[in-house]
Each structure stands twice: as structure tokens, then as C-alpha cells.
Amino acid sequence: MITVNNLQKYFSINQRQQGWFGALRGLIKPTQTVVRAVDDISFTVQRGELVGYLGPNGAGKSTTIKMLTGLLVPSSGELQVNGAVPWREREKYVASIGAVFGQRTTLWWDLPVIESLKLLQHIYRIPEPRFRRNFAEFRELLELEPFLNSPVRSLSLGQRMRADLCAAMLHDPVLLFLDEPTIGLDVVAKQRIRQFIAHINQERSTTVLLTTHDLSDVEKLCKRVMIIDHGRLLFDGALQTLQDRFGGKRELVVDLAEAYPTVVVEGAEVLAHNGLRVTYQFDRKVVSASELIGRVSAQYRIVDLSVREPEIEATVRRIYEERLLDREPATKGGRGSGA
Numbered sequence: 001m002i003t004v005n006n007l008q009k010y011f012s013i014n015q016r017q018q019g020w021f022g023a024l025r026g027l028i029k030p031t032q033t034v035v036r037a038v039d040d041i042s043f044t045v046q047r048g049e050l051v052g053y054l055g056p057n058g059a060g061k062s063t064t065i066k067m068l069t070g071l072l073v074p075s076s077g078e079l080q081v082n083g084a085v086p087w088r089e090r091e092k093y094v095a096s097i098g099a100v101f102g103q104r105t106t107l108w109w110d111l112p113v114i115e116s117l118k119l120l121q122h123i124y125r126i127p128e129p130r131f132r133r134n135f136a137e138f139r140e141l142l143e144l145e146p147f148l149n150s151p152v153r154s155l156s157l158g159q160r161m162r163a164d165l166c167a168a169m170l171h172d173p174v175l176l177f178l179d180e181p182t183i184g185l186d187v188v189a190k191q192r193i194r195q196f197i198a199h200i201n202q203e204r205s206t207t208v209l210l211t212t213h214d215l216s217d218v219e220k221l222c223k224r225v226m227i228i229d230h231g232r233l234l235f236d237g238a239l240q241t242l243q244d245r246f247g248g249k250r251e252l253v254v255d256l257a258e259a260y261p262t263v264v265v266e267g268a269e270v271l272a273h274n275g276l277r278v279t280y281q282f283d284r285k286v287v288s289a290s291e292l293i294g295r296v297s298a299q300y301r302i303v304d305l306s307v308r309e310p311e312i313e314a315t316v317r318r319i320y321e322e323r324l325l326d327r328e329p330a331t332k333g334g335r336g337s338g339a
């Protein structure tokens with residue numbers, strides 16, 4: 001569905017000079033700096049996948065999405081989406097995709113929501129029965145009813161996002177690009193949007209590429225994630241692989257049947273020991289959870305136990321901060337391919 005090969009996007013910007021001498025020199029000859037927003041990225045996405053595209057601020061996520069949606073022309077590299085080169089065949093191409101940019105609406109600011117949607121029906125030449133069917137479905141799923149007649153400018157952020165999502169899906173696109181669709185929303189509004197994304201992916205097999213800073217979006221929706229930073233792909237694989245390889249230490253909490261003077265077990269560290277409850281910390285590279293549970297239960301009588309995974313949030317933060325993956329090339333493409 002999406003094939004990206006060695007994609008690059010550079011921006012030339014005029015660097016402002018420091019001090020009066022620099023300013024003077026800048027007047028004569030402005031200094032150009034090149035920002036490598038997307039710097040040699042390759043991946044493929046299969047039909048029906050729902051992929052999270054993650055990275056810190058300025059990583060190059062939106063720039064990638066803009067190239068994929070045909071809004072920006074790549075500096076170099078190859079790009080094919082749904083059989084088209086987005087920027088070259090823009091008109092034909094946009095009929096097959098939908099896009100929502102959390103930062104700005106694609107609807108008409110002064111028009112009531114319903115009028116905006118009807119306008120889109122004409123622009124995309126959506127036949128009346130199909131429009132009615134889709135609109136009825138999305139109106140219910142996204143709970144658009146209360147604000148259908150309000151102008152877009154008067155909507156709350158959550159309402160606007162729901163209207164935008166409906167607008168993006170009315171013409172049955174096979175692909176949906178979402179650039180921070182839950183930005184600035186409260187928990188309830190986020191939940192509604194996530195349910196909608198999951199629904200269209202499952203029921204309509206719409207392929208979805210999603211950027212977000214909210215990792216619970218990713219946890220709830222995406223099996224596969226790509227992580228970029230400084231325009232480069234750091235990781236491409238299953239969310240679980242990411243967690244397994246970079247999740248750091250896990251914890252095993254055990255409730256003992258009786259008190260023991262010592263609770264030491266090989267391969268794990270005792271993090272806390274309060275009465276009958278023991279918390280072990282262990283490294284997945286040293287011992288697996290089931291091995292450790294085996295060892296503990298061979299030595300002590302236990303009533304209950306649970307394994308605590310580190311938060312996905314902490315894992316990803318560690319990757320951004322330490323650039324753990326710097327030394328390893330990212331695995332290319334493939335649905336949920338492990339790295």
C-alpha cells in the first residue's frame with residue numbers, strides 16, 4: 001500500500017546572524033542552513049495495517065506525512081502510495097486517501113459542519129446513496145448530532161476533530177493519514193477517537209498511518225510502530241518487540257503463603273520485602289518471567305503473583321533520550337516484523 005525508498009526532504013533556511021557584525025554580513029550574504037527533516041527513510045506498509053509513526057518534536061513525522069499525502073515534494077528518494085506517486089498525480093491520488101491534521105482543520109471555518117460535509121460530497125463526487133450511508137454511520141460513531149448545524153469555528157477541539165474525521169472518511173478512502181488526531185483532547189474525547197480509528201481499520205480494512213505523542217493511543221491501536229528521530233528511522237517493528245528489547249527491567253510481585261527469613265532467588269534482585277509480599281526486579285535478557293516464577297515457587301510457597309511491565313511511555317522515552325537504537329540499522333518494512 002505504501003512503499004518508501006530512501007526518502008529525503010531537506011529545507012533550506014536563512015540562518016539569522018548573531019551580533020551587529022553578523023547582521024551586517026547577513027545583509028550582504030544571508031547564510032543558508034539545511035535542515036534534514038527526513039533523512040533517508042525506507043519502509044513499506046501493507047493493506048489493512050494500522051501503524052504508529054512516533055518520534056520527538058521536530059523528528060520529521062509531519063514532513064513525512066506531508067510527502068505521503070502529496071502536499072510536499074520529496075528532495076530525493078522514491079515514494080509510492082496506492083499505486084500513485086502522491087505529488088505527481090495529486091488530483092487522482094487524493095480521491096483515494098483521507099487525512100486529518102490535528103493542528104488545523106480541513107473544513108470551512110464559517111460553514112456549519114453539515115454544509116462542509118455536503119460540499120465535500122460534491123468535491124469528491126460521492127454518489128448520494130453512498131454519502132447517506134457513510135454519513136449515517138459516522139454521525140452515530142462520532143456523535144456528530146449535537147453540533148451538525150454549528151459553524152466549524154465555534155466547535156470545541158474534540159468536536160472539530162470528530163467532524164474532521166468524518167470529513168476524511170466520507171469518500172471511502174483506502175488509506176487514512178492521521179497527524180496527531182488526539183492532540184489536546186481530554187480522556188473521553190481521546191477514547192471516542194480511538195474507537196473510531198479502530199472501527200474503520202477493522203470493519204473497513206482502511207490502512208492507517210498515525211502520528212501521536214500519546215503513547216496510550218499507540219498501545220490501544222497499533223501492533224506495529226516506527227520510531228524516527230532527526231529524520232532517521234530508529235525502529236520499525238512490533239510494539240511487543242520494542243518492549244521486549246528495550247523495555248528494561250521488569251518486576252515480579254509475589255505474595256508468599258508464609259514468612260521466610262530470606263527470599264533470595266537466582267537471577268533477580270529483591271527490590272522490596274514487606275511481610276508476605278516480595279517484589280523482585282529482573283532483566284528479561286537474564287531470565288524470563290516463567291523461569292523466574294519457576295525458581296521462586298520451587299523455593300517458597302506462594303499464594304499469588306503478578307508480572308509488571310515497564311510502561312511503554314518509559315521505554316520510548318529511554319529510546320529518545322539514549323538513542324539506544326543509534327548503532328543498529330532499523331529493520332525495513334514488513335508487517336510487525338521484529339527488529
Ligand SMILES: Nc1ncnc2c1ncn2[C@@H]1O[C@H](COP(=O)(O)OP(=O)(O)OP(=O)(O)O)[C@@H](O)[C@H]1O
Pocket residue numbers: 011012013035036037055056057058059060061062063064
Ligand atoms: N517548511 C519548513 N521549512 C523549514 N523547516 C521545516 C519546515 N517544515 C519542517 N521543518 C523542520 O523540519 C524538521 C521536522 O519537522 P516536522 O514538522 O516534520 O517534525 P514533527 O516530527 O512533526 O514534530 P512535532 O512532533 O513537533 O509535530 C524540524 O526541524 C522543522 O523545524
Ligand SMILES: [Mg+2]
Pocket residue numbers: 061062063179
Ligand atoms: Mg508534527
